[in-house]
Amino acid sequence: MTGVDQPSRPRRWWPVGLASAAAAALLGAVLPTTLLSGPDAGPPAPAASPRPGDPPAVLARWLGERIGAELHRQAGALLRGDEAAWLAVAEPPAQPDLRRRYAALRAMQVSVWQAEPVGVPEPVDGQPGQWQLRVVHRHCFVDPDCLPAPVQVQTRWRLVAGVPRLLAVDPVGGTTGSRPWEVSELAVTVGERTLVATTPALRGQLPALLRDAEEAARTADRYAVGTPPTRYVVYYAGAGEWRRWFGGGRAGWTAGYAVSTGGRHEVVLNSVGLRDGFVDDLLRHELTHVATLPVRDPSADETWWLVEGLAELAGAGGRPVARYQELPQVRRLVTGDWNGRLDGAAPPAGAGADRVAAGYGVGYLAVRHLALRYGEQALVAFVRAVLHDRRTLDEAARRAFGGHWAVLHEECVAAVRVAVAGD
Structure with missing residues (x-):
């Protein structure tokens, strides 16, 4: 990876190469109650409303199915590009975050969006009337036939006139940390084999990054173990994003890394200190990790x-x-x-x-x-x-x-x- 510049000769920083993630292990405890894959999948029939005196578990199951129906409608709205319907599930305080997520996901040409509730809703301690429910979002960008990558979020809800309303979506991350589209505004460009995303402040570098990424993809494809990835995803981080995306905290010499997101790998580059003429080397290195590594990194x-x-x-x-x-x-x-x-x-x-x-x-x-x-x-x-x-x-x-x-x-x-x- 790139280096710390010295007066006589720039020293390369080195790629972390791998950032092993336990995304698959995190999903081992998922108990899907609803699988939502877009506008063409019909919502499940709701369970009977709980009656006074019913056990709390009955209310939780009923509420879980109602939340599943709301998530189903939201998934369809995202895939068909209906921002108003995407936001309609949420209370006003949650909408700015959802609006940013929507813009980032649409910019990345989200092609698959599935939502799997994990278990059933649970009451939020100290917040009467609020419920929390973990949800796994499985997603693809650009190509609808890719292997969907999972990411867990913690959602909070409350009932308003018998309808669950979304209060917040909080990243869970686990060992992988937050995905860029969960926490940042993104500027995106898409090529034949790659997708490159960065911050709006670095938007001007996207054409050169895409050119280098497309060339690097051809090299990585040559070394691919089995079928090459359907799409190489590359994030180009500013200083603040480098510390935040996928958990941050990399060694000071790190210029980039490939991180397992569960079923596939994605690449993050550190824009700070990257010198001209090295980005192409770095991309070839990291995209080759994507093309050759198993789901569970060695x-x-x-x-x-x-x-x-x-x-x-x-x-x-x-x-x-x-x-x-x-x-x-x-x-x-x-x-x-x-x-x-x-x-x-x-x-x-x-x-x-x-x-x-x-x-x-x-x-x-x-x-x-x-x-x-x-x-x-x-x-x-x-x-x-x-x-x-x-x-x-x-x-x-x-x-x-x-x-x-x-x-x-x-x-x-x-x-x-x-x-x-x-x-």
């Missing part, structure tokens, strides 16, 4: 070099090794305290930018060796076997390359040492 040191090395190979854009910017950092690691193992390339927690750069470089040089010797198709088969099929490195190497991993590992390490010796 986090083991044993495969870190492979995950980041493949993304660096794509990011390098076919340039010769001699032009790889981090060779000096790799040399310092290799001639220093490196243990000579690829699984030792992963930087320890709290590592500085130079150590991170060296780890990425070791992965890049090792993966580049495999691609040159065995071809990109074999390399992608190896990545599939290791990251998606959870094969051991030795089994994956025998399947993809026809050799034992112990031997290939030593070849990769030798290629790393030769590359830094020749720098």
Whole structure:
């Protein structure tokens, strides 16, 4: 990723690469009472109204179905572009937030919007007459046949003349944090393979970002494990948004990352400090993560070099090794305290930018060796076997390359040492 500028030479920041999310796990407890997919799905028949003396559970079930019907109507309004109907479900204090969400989602060309209530409504402590209900929104942008990504929200309601009225929608986020369209105004541009969104203040950069993203998508598609993503989604964050989108809090050297949103990955770039001529490298790196990672990101040191090395190979854009910017950092690691193992390339927690750069470089040089010797198709088969099929490195190497991993590992390490010796 990009770097902190220094007087003599700009140093690259490095991509976090992955921001693992437990979105799928969060949804494990979902008990859908209503599935809402747009204007063509008929609302469910409401349950009988509760009578005086009925248990609270009866009221909760009845209210849940009524809320489901309201969410159904709201989903249809969003998909057909009816802002007034989208807002009609809410009380006035909630409408400014809903109006901003509507504008962002429509700008991103929302093509699927489903709402799944989680369980039944519960009374809000200390707020008589108010109810809270978690809802999972599953959504797609541009392409209606994508795998819908889930996001949970906490909604609050009250009954007005027997009709539930929405009081607030609060992001839940979990380990993933808030999506940009949940918390920010967005300016958006859409290409053949990518969607790029940023803040209104950075709108002027969208044409160049889209051009670079479209070119990066073609590279990422080449390394895709299985069918390439239907759409690469890229967010370009300003300083405040970088701290807020998807939870923020990244290491200071981070220029971008790919985050699992449950079923797919999306990319966030840090606009602060990004220099000209590096955005295309960064996009190739991050979009290759999107094209190659499984739903549940691998986090083991044993495969870190492979995950980041493949993304660096794509990011390098076919340039010769001699032009790889981090060779000096790799040399310092290799001639220093490196243990000579690829699984030792992963930087320890709290590592500085130079150590991170060296780890990425070791992965890049090792993966580049495999691609040159065995071809990109074999390399992608190896990545599939290791990251998606959870094969051991030795089994994956025998399947993809026809050799034992112990031997290939030593070849990769030798290629790393030769590359830094020749720098």
